[in-house]
Amino acid sequence: MAVVVAVALLSAAALGYEILLIRLFSIILWHHFAFMIISLALLGVGASGTFLVFARRWLEPRFHRAFAGFAAAFGISAVACFALARRVPFNPLEVVWDLGQQAALLQIYLLLALPFFCAATCVGLALSRFRERIGAIYRADLMGAGAGASLVLLALFVLAPEDYLRALGGLGLAAAAVIAFAGPGPRWPAGLLAALALAVPFAWPADWIAPQPSPYKGLSLALHVPQARVIAERSSPLGLLSVVESPAVPFRHAPGLSLTAKAGPPPQLGVFTDGDGLTVITRFDGTFAKLAYLDQQTAALPFHLLRRPRTLILGAGGGADVLRALYHAARQVDAVEINPQMADLVRRDGGGFAGRLFRTPGVRLHIREARSFVEATGQRWDLIHVGLLDSFTASAAGVLALKESALYTVEAFEAYLARLEPGGILAITRWLRVPPRDSLKLFATAIAALEGLGVAAPGERLALIRSWNTATLMVKNGPLTAENIAAIRRFAEARSFDVSYYPGMAPEEANRFNRWREPFLYDGTAALLGPGRERFLEDYKFHIAPATDDRPYFFRFFKWRLLPEVLAIRGRAAMTLLEGGYLIVAATLAQAAIVSVLLIVLPLAWMGRGEGAAPGAPGRGRVMVYFLALGLAFLFVEIAFIQRFVLFLGHPLYAISVVLAAFLVFAGLGSGYSARLAEHRAAARIGPISLAVAGIIVFAGVYLAVLPVLFGWLMAESDPVKILVSVVLIAPLAFFMGMPFPLGLRRIADQAPRLVPWAWGVNGCASVLSAVLASLLATHVGFAVVVALAMGLYGIAALAFAR
Amino acid sequence: MVTSGFAKWARVGAVALLPVLEVAPAAAGDTAPLPRADGYAAPRQEMVRVIEAIAGYAPLSPGRRALSPDVLDVMAEVPRHAFVPEALRDRAYDDRPLPIGYGQTISQPYIVALMTDLLEVDGDDVVLEIGTGSGYQAAVLAPLVKHVYTIEIVPPLADRAKGRLAAAGYANVTTRTGDGYYGWPAHAPFDGIVVTAASSHIPPPLVAQLRPGARMVIPVGAPFLVQHLVLVEKDLDGKVTTRLMLPVAFVPLTGGH
Structure with a gap:
């Protein structure tokens, strides 16, 4: 019993730690570096298996002391290693x-691998020591992890990330106390550990563990300006929001302001998310004349085609786009913002500043994820505007390359267009890059969406303009009229913006004010609308084919073909053509693969061939294939379905916590049930593993086909209904997915016990590879294929252990 | 050869107290140019060779096939090592940006040369720089123009750059600590403007302070990663246009489209 409790506590702490580290390193660096660092640190789990192959014999007789020692080491190192890692000057x-x-x-990898190593050594040791209770221990591992995942997401609403880190350290020590209490020998160590569990979290000095954003992030740079200071801060799993006031040198955020503009914006407060991604709260005292700059940006174009439009702003941020709509006398403004704390900051702290923007008559604020708001609504608008909320730095450095976005897919565009009144306009503004990437991909996405909706001549409904650093795409619900086109040309001409496309545009009109060597955008849009589209997408050196819900990676522009060309001219300032983000993830995979091979192969030399194995026991090759396949497949399925359910449930946080917790809890129940299944099926023709794998393949296959349709029907249902449906759907799939691991482990525990820790390590390495590989694969082939591959891997596993 | 300790501290104090106070360059008598026999002549020559080689492939101004020899001569003269943190001096002449603290960098030498070249300045010109940073760009411009006015927002960086420029003997560079958004109206119009501080837009006051026929250069990208250059041109009628340029020869399409 104590073992089960201790394993659950430790798993909850370790999974919470994993999520927490992503949060902390998102503040310090950028999200995908966080992803990479944590992925590699998780190889500590694989290393624990390797370590146990060598140390099992010595540790098993001292199980309680060893478990307590490693659990306590987790509790201390979880905080200490982070404190050290944040001091490593990595840029x-x-x-x-x-x-x-x-x-x-x-250095950072190695430091952060240590706590995972300690926690995993405890679990691996428990599985190896209590072979007859593998199902129950693995159940505790999974259910503890499920609880830990939910807990961390809830806790991050009330605790700063570094404070929850303290608590997790305490949880590790508590697990140590539980196991020490149950062990033989004196009770005082247990008492001491319990006291430490309570005391140590408070003992860490605050400045050892506070996450410091990189000096190159917007927040750090802003705070070097004299008199600039953070006047408010909010923290949640959605990010750390910092409001900065800079009275001496105010923020003046106005992307793409016309060169002919006479004045910039009035004073603004800066709001940074995780130290970057600036959005501003603009001072508004009710005098619209001071907001003239809002009409001098490319994003103002649609207001020159529509009279007092009912407007939907997707991504309200600090409210600049809402102000723009009000400036242009919009009859009604619906502003959708995902982060309640962001809206709260504009309402409260910025209230005096922003003139109670969200309480202006005609303005309604909706706290929802934008895509699901659109999917669920029955309303229609004259104008739907997708705002520019990511920072140019993030965009330029490619740090979003593997960030999923449900806002910029073909299906999303179809949904937006379906919510437009006849003659209404969808407008999207993005940073302009050289050579063009985002703008061309937006254009291609719009064409695909219009074609998907059965529009025969998409080109009649599109217009694209640009300044020197932003581009705005317009998609009209209906053909653009001569009057519309005249308005577009007037608007652009007066502000020295370039028109890059409108129906019937003459080539000499392109590339006049902000000149490229060639009219890349004009040529690009022409190619995308012409018969040579596929060829153009193929030949263009950046990936600009539209993103879809199955491959929701709008921000990935990298093509492998680009790499040799750039490397060949690398001495010539060419490296910045590469998307750092994508390559970093690819490098992560390569590094993880190398380390995994070492960790898996190393113990083989130590383990005598077949020594101590029962006749008919699976050999090392089959054991490796089985646990490698399971480790890969489990996370493939989990990650792919999380992505599907995020879209359905709308809010990424609720979705991730509901889906993750449901997966882990029901997999845990499946694991617990596996022992009984093994008994029932001991003599059956179809063994328990084959049965479990068949269950997984059937459910995953059915979901792959049915979920898109089902979610379409249920999109407009209330949140509780959607959550319930999600849990009910996940339950049977996860239940079966929880079985193959304990069933297989139980079998080798009976027949070749020396291989148990090794199998644990193989599975740990495979899980790391799986998480990275799933993201990379999904960017190329989509999540459906990832699930199909997982089904294949489960099949391979079943064959490897078939009798 | 440096101004007395007291004078130096008095200036630092003045800058700290009055962020927008204009500070005159160090007294002329104190600023005889450093002899360039500084032990870095060889790496500096190598750096210029690298810059020249890269520029051979880069898209320069229309009708130009190489960087101006004057710019290259200056690059071969300016002691870049004096503008980088002491610990990084051995890498000062590598063709790469280096950190200088406060989240800022000293730009890649090739980019500095390219930007200087794009300004097309001559000995009578008065140039404004927004974002002094290390002071290196100002030092490269100084021998090519009549005067450089440069503004830095971060006081410690501004102080450091000012000290370096004075120590290296650049008498025709005037530094100021403060907000660059409004330019430097007292010395406008300018025959060239370099904006090295990141901005979401080109400040209208800077456009206004550009003399007709003059150019403004802005590097765009993330720290350490200049993605492209924006060349703002104001023609003789006062009409303003930009040119977006990659610092590298690159065609986004294969197959000779």
Whole structure:
């Protein structure tokens, strides 16, 4: 019993730690570096298996002391290793210039791998020591992890990330106390550990563990300005929001302001998310004349085609787009913002500043994820505007390359267009890059969406304009009229913006004010609308084919073909053409694969061939294939379905916590049931593993086909209904997915017990590879294929252990 | 050769107290140019060779096939190592950006040369720089123009750059600590403007302070990663246009489209 409790506590702490580290490193660096660092640190789990192959014999007789020791080590190292890792001077922006950065990165991996190693050693040791209770221990592992995942997401609403880190350290010590209490020998160590569990969380000095954003992030830069200071801060799993006031040198955020503009914006407060991604709260005292700059940006174009439009703003942020709509006398403004704390900041702290923007008559604020708001609503608008909320730095450095976005897919565009009144306009503004990427991909996406809706001549409904650093795409619900086109040309001409496309545009009109060597955008849009579209998408050196819900990676522009060309001219300032983000993830996979091979192969030399194995026991090759396949497949399915359910449930946080918790809890129940299944099926022709795998393949296959339709029907249902449906759907799939691991482990525990820790390590390594591989694969082939691959892997596993 | 300790501290104090106070360059008598026999002549020559080689492939101004020899001569003269943190001096002449603290960098030498070249300045010109940073760009411009006015927002960086520029003997550079958004109206119009501080838009006051026929250069990208350059041109009628340029020869399409 104590073992089960201790394993559950430790698993809850370790999974919470994993999520927490992503949060902390998102504040310090950028999200995908966080993803990479944590992925590699998780190889500590694989290393624990390797370690146990060697140390099992010595540790098993001292199980309670060993478990308590490693659990306590987790409790201490979880905090201490983070404190050390945050001091390592790693600068991802410098990676292309300085290979020495790799050494810094390695230090961070190694430091953060230690706590995972300690926690996993405890669980691996428990599985190896209590072979007859593998199902129950694995159940505790999964259910503890499920609880830990939910807990961390809830806790991050009330606790700063670094404070929850303290608590997790305490949880590790508590697990140590529980196991020490149950062990033989004196009770005082248990008492001491319990006291430490309560005391140590408060003992860590605050400045050891506070996450410091990289000096190159917008927040850090802003705070170097004299008199600038953070006047408010909010923290949640959606991010750390910092409001900065800079009275001496105010923020003046006005992307793409016309060169002919006479004045910039009035004073603004800056709001940074995780130290970057600036959005501003603009001072508004009710005098619209001071907001003239809002009409001098490319995003103002649709207001020159529509009279007092009912407007939907997707991504309200600090409210600049809402102000723009009010400036243009919009009859009604619906503003959708995902982060309640962001809206709260505008309402409260910025209230005096922003003139109670969200309480202006005609303005309604909706706290929802934008895509699901659109999917669920029955309303229609004259104008739907998708705002520009990511920072240029993030965009330019490619740090979003593997960030999923449900806002910029073909299906999303179809949904937006379906919510437009006849003659209404969808407008999207993005940073302009050289050579063009985002703008062309938006254009291609709009064409695909219009074609998907059965529009025969998409080109009649599209217009694209640009300044020197932003581009705005317009998609009209209906053909653009001569009057519309005249308005577009007038608007652009007066502000020195370039028109890059409108129906019937003459080539000499392109590339006049903000000139490229060639009219890339004009040529690009022409190619995308013409018969040579596929060829153009193929030949263009960046990936600009539209993103879909199955491959929701709008921000990935990298093509492998680009790499040799850039490397060939690398001495010539060419490295910045590469998307750092994508390559970093690819590098992560390569590094993880190398380390995994070492961790898996190393113990083989130590383990005598077949020594102590029962006749008919699976050999090492089959054991490796089985646990490798399971480790890969489990996370493939989990990650792919999380992505599907996020879209359905709308809010990524609720979705991730509901889906993750449901997966882990029902998999845990499946694991617990597996022992009984094994008894029932002991003599059956179809063994328990085959049965479980068949269950997984059937449910995953059915869901793959049915979920898109089902979710379409249920999109407009209330949240509780959707959550219930999600849990009910996940339950049977996860239940079966929880079985193959304990069933297989139980079998080798009976027949070749020396292989148990090794199998644990193989599975741990495979899980790391799986998470990275799933993201990379999904960017190329989509999530449906990832699920199909998982089904294949489960099949391979079943064959490997078939009798 | 440096101004007395007291004078130096008095200036630092003045800058700290009055962020927008204009500070005159160091007294002329104190600023005889450093002899360039500084032990870095060889790496500096190598750096210029690298810049020249890269520029051979880069898209320069229309009708130009190489960087101006004057710019290259200056690059071969300016002691870049004096503008980087001490710990990074051995890498000062590598063709790469280096950190200088406060989240800022000293730009890649090739980019500095390219930007300087794009300004097309001559000995009578008065140039404004927004974002002094290390002071290196100002030092490169100084021998090519009549005067450089440069503004830095972060006081410690501004102080450091000012000290370096004075120590290296650049008498025709005037530094100021403060907000660059409104330019420097007292010395406008300018024959060239370099904006090295990131901005979401080109400040209208800077456009206004550009003399007809003059150019403004803005590097765009993330720290350490200049993605492209924006060249703002104001023609003789006062009409303003920009040119978006990659610092590298690159065609986004294969197959000779």
